[in-house]
Amino acid sequence: MAYRLEMSESTSKGFARIAAEQIDRARRDIARRDTVEGIHKLRQRCKRVRAILRLARPALGKHYARENRRFRDLARAVGGPRDEQVLIDTFDALMAAHKGRVDRRQFTPTRQQLLKRHRQALETSALPDMAWLAAELETARDAVDDWAPAIDRFRTLREGMAETCRRARQAMKQAEGADDEVYFHEWRKQVKYHRHHCELLVNVWKAPMEARAKEVHRLADLLGEEHDLAMLALALGDPEAAAQGQDKAETLLEMIAKRRVTLQGEALLLGRRLFAEKPEALAKRIGRYRAVAREEAREVRSTVS
Structure with a gap:
């Protein structure tokens, strides 16, 4: 199921x-x-x-x-080498986003360095x-x-939902105006919990809960891309990457920084809407949806029997 x-x-x-x-x-x-x-x-x-x-x-x-x-x-x-593969995928997505504006070939050494990191991770990581x-x-x-x-009792789930929303709201407020990727990463973790909670409770009222789950998923994707770009920037700044003598690294870092600012802005706009309602109010509203849905389910069972 x-x-x-x-x-x-x-x-x-x-x-x-x-x-x-x-x-x-x-x-x-x-x-x-x-x-x-x-x-x-x-x-x-x-x-x-x-x-x-x-x-x-x-x-x-x-x-x-x-x-x-x-x-x-x-x-x-x-965990293994998957994180290194994500760096390659993030680099490729960044290049695709700038297609026609930059010559991708000039960044070939950077991609080769990322591939080298991935190979090394594969070699050193045991299954x-x-x-x-x-x-x-x-x-x-x-x-x-x-x-x-x-x-x-369903009351337990209401309390759990309210607490997760509260943490997500707090993380969003901490991320707003912050220049440290740690805050946005923490917000992302709380958002992903809320997304799964919406999925778990979607049957209380499918139309609004599916819509909310979809938008929360979109927010998680924005924050996920932001985090992946932050990790790519860190990878480009490590000593081994710098030793390659890549004169285009600064250009890449500027591209990453601009994209991150855009993603952060989009995430905050969406997050303010999703978490505008107080956590306790949202949880109680979902609880009321569930009470009606449970009554409908009982009526269906009694009709069938």
């Missing part, structure tokens, strides 16, 4: 189902022949389960820290221990039955 809570199921059973499905899919992902793609999928599954835990955190007690740490560590263990991953995922799957029953 989809990554969403059904209105015909209780919150505890629904979240147990969703978490188990994500873990089961992660186990299949790491068994794929394409290990790199499988690992990428695994990291996505871990983020989705962590979003479930974040939404239900008020009810989970000690279970939250244990399970959140478990899935955080799983994702970190399989993750698949047996360990499988064992950890099996343990995580069994643990779902321990923590999911604690999510016995």
